[in-house]
Amino acid sequence: MNLNLRGALAIFTNELMRAFRTAFGSIIAPVLTTSLYFIVFGAAIGGEIEEIDGISYGAFIVPGLLMLTLLSESTSNASFGIYMPRFTGAIYELLSAPVGVAETLIGFVGAAAVKSLILAAIILATATLFVDYTIVHPFYAIGFIMLVAAAFSLFGFILGIWADGFEKLQIVPLLVLTPLTFLGGTFYSIEMLGDPWRTVAMFNPIVYLVNGLRWTFTGASDFPIGLSLGMTFAFLAGCVLVIAVIFRTGWRLRE
Amino acid sequence: MDATRLQKRCKQPFEAPVSDPILDIRGLSKTYKGGTTALAGVDLTIRKGEIFALLGPNGAGKTTLIGAVCGLVRPSGGSIHAFGLDATRHWRDVRRRIGLVPQELTFDMFAQVERSVAYSRGMFGLPPSRERIEEVLRSLSLLDKRKAKIRELSGGMKRRVMIAKALAHDPELLFLDEPTAGVDVELRRDMWRQIDALRARGVTIILTTHYIEEAEEMADRVGVIDKGRILLVDDKAAIMARLGRTEARIALTQPLAEPPPSLGAFPLTLEEEGHVLVYRGGDGTGQGKRDIAELAQALTRLGIAFTRLDTRESSLEDIFVDLVESPPSTGTGTGA
Numbered sequence: 348m349n350l351n352l353r354g355a356l357a358i359f360t361n362e363l364m365r366a367f368r369t370a371f372g373s374i375i376a377p378v379l380t381t382s383l384y385f386i387v388f389g390a391a392i393g394g395e396i397e398e399i400d401g402i403s404y405g406a407f408i409v410p411g412l413l414m415l416t417l418l419s420e421s422t423s424n425a426s427f428g429i430y431m432p433r434f435t436g437a438i439y440e441l442l443s444a445p446v447g448v449a450e451t452l453i454g455f456v457g458a459a460a461v462k463s464l465i466l467a468a469i470i471l472a473t474a475t476l477f478v479d480y481t482i483v484h485p486f487y488a489i490g491f492i493m494l495v496a497a498a499f500s501l502f503g504f505i506l507g508i509w510a511d512g513f514e515k516l517q518i519v520p521l522l523v524l525t526p527l528t529f530l531g532g533t534f535y536s537i538e539m540l541g542d543p544w545r546t547v548a549m550f551n552p553i554v555y556l557v558n559g560l561r562w563t564f565t566g567a568s569d570f571p572i573g574l575s576l577g578m579t580f581a582f583l584a585g586c587v588l589v590i591a592v593i594f595r596t597g598w599r600l601r602e
Numbered sequence: 603m604d605a606t607r608l609q610k611r612c613k614q615p616f617e618a619p620v621s622d623p624i625l626d627i628r629g630l631s632k633t634y635k636g637g638t639t640a641l642a643g644v645d646l647t648i649r650k651g652e653i654f655a656l657l658g659p660n661g662a663g664k665t666t667l668i669g670a671v672c673g674l675v676r677p678s679g680g681s682i683h684a685f686g687l688d689a690t691r692h693w694r695d696v697r698r699r700i701g702l703v704p705q706e707l708t709f710d711m712f713a714q715v716e717r718s719v720a721y722s723r724g725m726f727g728l729p730p731s732r733e734r735i736e737e738v739l740r741s742l743s744l745l746d747k748r749k750a751k752i753r754e755l756s757g758g759m760k761r762r763v764m765i766a767k768a769l770a771h772d773p774e775l776l777f778l779d780e781p782t783a784g785v786d787v788e789l790r791r792d793m794w795r796q797i798d799a800l801r802a803r804g805v806t807i808i809l810t811t812h813y814i815e816e817a818e819e820m821a822d823r824v825g826v827i828d829k830g831r832i833l834l835v836d837d838k839a840a841i842m843a844r845l846g847r848t849e850a851r852i853a854l855t856q857p858l859a860e861p862p863p864s865l866g867a868f869p870l871t872l873e874e875e876g877h878v879l880v881y882r883g884g885d886g887t888g889q890g891k892r893d894i895a896e897l898a899q900a901l902t903r904l905g906i907a908f909t910r911l912d913t914r915e916s917s918l919e920d921i922f923v924d925l926v927e928s929p930p931s932t933g934t935g936t937g938a
């Protein structure tokens with residue numbers, strides 16, 4: 348296969364440039380939101396809450412908040428990236444270009460993932476202003492953040508192809524992703540839940556993501572890290588499969 | 603139009619076999635999900651280096667046909683070969699060499715002109731080239747707008763940006779879907795000049811249009827499509843020769859009961875109670891005009907006085923309207 352790497356690079360840079368054009372929306376807003384969480388949960392309420400696993404509550408919620416932003420930003424970046432050209436009709440260019448699944452994914456999903464990583468760095472820097480935290484396994488942390496950013500950018504890409512209106516684009520992050528993340532142990536340890544809620548929580552896939560990231564930060568987790576990694580990989584593989592089928596059948600892309 | 607070009611074209615035999623087609627479409631059909639059949643078995647061969655005009659009313663299937671070649675529409679049946687390659691199997695190689703200017707103005711309105719054009723070039727796999735982008739923008743009189751945001755441009759300029767984007771990767775085959783829709787007369791002529799310049803560089807061009815004038819002015823060959831079927835494909839000059847007519851209306855001083863028998867060789871009729879002698883004939887190559895000159899002399903010799911003589915050539919437009927209203931029953935339907 349003769350991959351059109353220049354094409355992939357063109358899409359990638361174009362997508363990043365588009366993000367910088369709207370830097371306020373894609374970077375400032377999530378930073379502001381996260382800061383608010385830190386102020387309210389970390390500083391105001393957190394001061395009243397005892398340590399969890401020997402970590403201050405403020406430090407405990409850092410990975411959870413990071414995951415919250417990663418999931419919603421990766422998803423919405425990638426979904427808007429592909430939905431907008433579909434909406435305006437500018438997608439004709441992509442469809443008529445010598446660009447296949449691989450180039451499209453490198454371009455759109457790669458750019459969305461990179462944006463998420465930049466955002467993660469900014470959020471972690473912001474967090475140091477509010478709480479003292481350490482990262483016990485920094486390399487695992489970077490790897491895990493990249494994996495999650497890639498997986499949810501792929502998910503967002505599927506969402507952007509599936510959506511046939513702006514509401515649908517927002518409904519999934521709003522009605523599925525955010526609740527699952529809030530219930531997924533962003534602000535508490537699953538251990539703190541009594542049964543039956545603890546068992547119910549085990550069916551929430553986001554629990555494993557939040558716990559995986561928390562393990563890389565604190566070294567403590569409700570589940571083994573292997574399970575978290577496995578779940579994330581499985582999700583990523585599932586998304587890639589769905590996208591491959593979408594391209595093969597031209598679903599929602601080609602008439 | 604340049605006279606030698608026209609001459610060369612007139613000498614071309616009708617339905618000349620194509621030795622080296624750049625595009626070969628066979629039995630192409632498309633039925634959309636809703637059940638609309640937009641293409642019903644289209645056969646069409648495009649020659650290298652020509653300008654081909656696809657004429658047809660709204661909904662005829664022009665955009666669908668272009669979409670099928672460019673990868674926007676999945677055909678329901680048939681085959682497409684471009685540059686001698688199967689367009690489905692070798693889609694990368696084929697698409698790399700095709701440019702498309704769609705009918706609608708669609709792009710990221712917030713992007714900068716220059717960047718948008720460079721993006722198109724990159725997407726088609728070419729290395730960045732400042733010079734080439736500048737050249738394309740200059741040829742479309744957009745150079746002074748290169749830093750502008752696309753949404754700040756006028757409609758005509760936006761259309762030219764679309765063309766610049768399609769030319770950024772130096773395609774060998776260019777599709778222009780109604781390139782001059784909503785463009786004023788001056789700009790339209792400007793665009794014709796640019797299309798001519800592209801042809802001079804060896805680019806094969808397929809354009810769709812509603813303006814017959816445009817096809818008449820620009821095209822080497824014309825195809826007429828309606829309801830997803832190609833009704834006719836031929837050299838423009840040949841179509842004019844085959845279907846073109848000259849009409850002369852001669853206002854007589856004294857009404858006649860019937861056309862003079864000695865002029866039986868001319869296709870004549872009488873209208874308006876014998877006050878107007880009407881000639882309808884010729885073949886679009888000037889035969890009609892010669893006939894009329896002879897006819898006028900003959901009338902003078904016969905002592906039949908007349909006060910006015912109006913002549914009119916039928917245009918492609920008349921031919922087109924005739925064709926769409928009553929398609930030819932003879933087998934001229936399939937391409938060259």
Ligand SMILES: Nc1ncnc2c1ncn2[C@@H]1O[C@H](COP(=O)(O)OP(=O)(O)OP(=O)(O)O)[C@@H](O)[C@H]1O
Pocket residue numbers: 602634635636638639640658659660661662663664665666667705
């Ligand atoms: N995406 C689509 N889904 C369903 N039907 C479609 C679609 N696109 C076009 N059609 C139908 O297919 C037929 C051909 O449309 P097409 O756009 O190819 O015509 P056209 O010759 O380009 O017309 P125009 O001169 O108005 O641009 C029309 O009946 C149209 O309604």
Ligand SMILES: [Mg+2]
Pocket residue numbers: 664665666705779
């Ligand atoms: Mg059309």
